[in-house]
Amino acid sequence: MNIFAEFHARIAALLQKMGAEGRLPASLDMARFVVEPPREASLGDLACNAAMVFAKEVKASFSNPRQLAIELAAALSEMPDVDQAEVAGPGFLNIRLKIEVYADILRAILREGQNYGRGASGRFKATKVNVEYVSANPTGPMHVGHGRGAVFGDALANLLEFAGSQVTREYYINDAGAQVDVLARSAYLRYLEALGEAVTVPEGLYPGDYLKPVGAALVAKFGESLRGKAEGEWLAPVRAFAIEAMMDMIRDDLAALNITHEVFFSERSLHDTSNGPSDVATAIEDLRQKGLIYEGRLPPPKGQLPEDWEDREQTLFRSTRFGDDVDRPLRKSDGAFTYFASDIAYHSKKIAAGYDVLVDVWGADHGGYVKRMSAAVAALSDGKVALDVKLCQLVKLMRDGEPVKMSKRSGDFVTLREVVDEVGVDAARFMMIYRKNDAPLEFDLAKVIEQSKDNPVFYVQYAHARAHSVLRQALAVFPGLDVSPARLAEADLALLDDENEWALIKLLAQYPRVVESAASAHEPHRLAFYLHDVASFFHSHWNRGKDQPQLRFVNQDRRDLTCARLALVTGLMNVLASGLSVLGVKAPEEMR
RNA sequence: GGCCCCGUAGCUCAGCCGGAUAGAGCAACUGCCUUCUAAGCAGUAGGUCGCAGGUUCGAAUCCUGCCGGGGUCGCCA
Structure with a gap:
């Protein structure tokens, strides 16, 4: 249940109705407006910018966007689950929901368990998608930089799958060069x-x-x-x-690192000619049929000229037609295919396998390669398949704030395995996702295993463990209490009387929306940050119980209130466990 | 020199395909706690969103040009 998607649909329906009545253009692009949490929680539960987004289109019928917003607000106010809908500023629509809506959402979380937030909702379109990641050369152990791409790709694949897509995890073996x-x-x-x-x-x-x-x-x-x-x-x-x-x-x-690929694809196999023309030859022939291959010369590269540069005629792919800077060679001077030619064939195979979306996870040093690959995919698929290349920046390995020396000389460098063995899978994975992929990452071996609130891995895992600890405590106070989610869902949630308890439920209500937006942007770090927010809110509320014992989750004099609060704690636990599992990080029941 | 990425508080970074008064953690400052619900708590202060233009109801976000940092620049992968 995605409350934001739900109201987006309702408002879209209202606009369509006005369109049918001839008061608005009939074909408004509903994807243009959003329903989101307002900046200030005091403004309400949902905010919508539809009236302002369609300012131009509604000029004929409404003197200004505010007028449209007022009419939408009036219609929304009639809905049984809406407490209040009002217009603010130039035409913001602020909606306050009845509290029962959130009680329903909490019950839904308890009922759906690990399926809460799963599946396509809102703007995310479930597709058949291929995520290619790691693809480290098979010439030695992986280093930490590979690890980042590995974890990123794996978390993204999990995320897309959770959001409803059909995902294949793939590794391209560079076994031909x-x-x-x-x-x-x-x-x-x-x-x-x-x-x-x-x-x-x-x-x-x-x-x-x-x-x-x-x-x-x-x-x-x-x-x-x-x-x-x-x-x-x-x-x-x-x-x-x-x-x-x-x-x-x-x-x-x-x-x-708990990473498993479904497909390991051999580059060498693309050159196999035992069953007729190789895949590389076939892919290039395909492009030739489309008039995108020609024999020609390239201008010398700008800047420092390679020593062995020679001006010669060569086989070129017309990638400039698809936004690349220059056309790209497909054969080396010795007649063999270039790496790019192999990659064209490889992506051609992926396209032929019927994927709607291709994601390639590369190191940032391959950034110069993105345009030509996108051009190739556009050409091969006639623009039907989208290629999204995610570049992962370098990892700076630190220990207590000091850089760890990594000399490549004599093969003496810190391997990924050494790092994972030292800090554990959870810390390694979480920290590598707790940063945008295109921002450099500082990875401090000492800090990631620190047990303090400064360490986000610990902080989030501890929130989950603490939730379990609350349940254990409740059982100690009320022996035999049934704390199964199904039973807790029957608790009288109206007993929850603290505004922070409801604020926490509202935060949990955002989970499907976070999944949706992180998945459609291919940015798993958003999920990691959200989990940190949830943990933070929970810890903070827990701490209020220090000064105000009446806020504590377990109240030995009030079994019914305790049950309502345990429902909240269990819902929170559920979301944390779900999000952590998407990121591939364990959700421990205790931190010992 | 061309192209790509980055530039947000003293530091490390968020900011969701344009949205309301730009957020968090650390560090700093001020209190509180010293024992309960195990790994402190609450609060304060701190920003010309690199600079300059442009697009519009509205820009940290989009466009252009600069400045600074990193990456990359036929045959390697």
């Missing part, structure tokens, strides 16, 4: 090492110790059979083996 050959050579070196040879890792190969077990595993599988062979003979098998080993490691690291 030169870097996996480097991986293979590096692993081969460790293979020789495992056979007893003394090796030093030359410049240009991956030096990390993590390849030593791979070397040993190669010995276990191939024995000495690869020793002394030409590279052409061992490269492919070693490469395949090493990539598989790296992917196993990456999957383990992701599992430690």
